[in-house]
Amino acid sequence: MHPTYAEVTAAAERISGYTRPVVAARADADTVPIAGEVWLALEHMQHTGSFKARGAANFALAQREQGLLPKVGITIASGGNAGVACAWAARLVDSTATVFLPDSAPAVKVSRLRALGAQVLCGGDAYADAAAECERYAATSGALRSHAYNDPYIAAGAGTLLDEIVAQLPGLDTVVVAVGGGGLLTGITVSANHHGVRVVAVEPERCRAFNAALEAGETVDVEIDSVAADSLGARRVTPMALSAAAEGDVRSVLVTDKQIIAARRTLWDCRRLAVEHAAAAALAALLSGAYVPAPGERVAVIICGANTDPIDLVAR
Known part of the structure; x- marks a missing residue:
């Protein structure tokens, strides 16, 4: 069973003063050349370098x-x-x-x-x-x-991120988030369902546990083979994620490794953000056209982690 929104707000109170508030930064046309209003939620600046x-x-x-x-x-x-x-x-x-x-x-x-x-x-x-x-x-x-993603406390803590984003961006229409095992997706979706925000769940084509579960109507094992597998490489998504998704507006999209690598490079070239491949997967959905916002749609893209070796970004 996924956590309730009350458990997300309880988590926010519990971790207040221990975690860093997320920073939302407007993405310019050089970074995201699309019709919508796009903001980057810079959660890679969190303690330990990720939303975790x-x-x-x-x-x-x-x-x-x-x-x-x-x-x-x-x-x-x-x-x-x-x-x-x-x-x-x-x-x-x-x-x-x-x-x-x-x-x-x-x-x-x-x-x-x-x-x-x-x-x-x-x-x-x-x-x-x-x-x-x-x-x-x-x-x-x-x-x-403890568990990396399949735990109500873990998911509720992750859900506090969207509450902070909504507080900074009133009228938010859509949040775009990378998916691995489903802990972040669960928490974000519980909060999004409360606020009436659409969730776009992004996975690599060869790390598609959530996408496959939606197709099957239940959690299933998938093969794992992606440049982002160290963060998104769960073989099976949690039932919590499916349960939360069933209660709101959640869209599943897939991106290629090539598109993830290109998005990661864009974040470095245009914003000097050195992030891991999983963190670039969400942005890849917009840059590749896997998700196309409507004109004027207010979108937040979660940049979820920065535990990476940036040598391949700075080396030419």
Whole structure:
């Protein structure tokens, strides 16, 4: 069951003072040459370099409130960003984090984890393999099991982002968001449903767990093969995401890796924003024409993460 809007507002109160308010910046015609009014929600400037800090803080603080934090700490499986956020949030509550990563996790994210004092363990070839190792560790150690996206506290924390965007952009028509496992999509959609905002859910063509679930009418496994797979590479979307989407105006669109790479380059060339490929996926939907706003439509594009190695952006 997905979180309620009341749980999103409770999360906003809980994490206030711990997370950074999002910055919304108007996109000029050089960045997004379309008819609509486009704003970039610069959530890559959040603590830990991604929106994941919101859900992680909400989870950790809620567990502390309920007296559920074990001495052995918190454990999570992650492609990188959720693990970094978990390690950061664990420090907020004087705890520790053990993070299981797939072998393909980017080195920049591994370095961030170690800098935050997390114990980093390898968990196999893919996120699903790391998740299985994490489950075994939690069962044997007694560590509190967190989840990168399939948890109501995580999703509710992510939903606080749209409330902040709407407060800055009254009359917002549409929010465009990249989708992996569905935690961000769930929270954003719950908030969007409350405010009457359309959600455009963007996925790589070869990382389409949400899109495939919509087609099938239920969650299904998909193959993962994308330049953005380290952040968007969930094999299966959460039932929460499907449930929240069924209650509002959610459109699913797909983009190619080539389009994601081009959008990431545009953010660097036009705005000097060094972001990861997943963060560029949402913008790719507009630049590629996968989603075409109506003239005058007010659109917010969530730039969700910046845990990347920018060397390929600056090198020519």
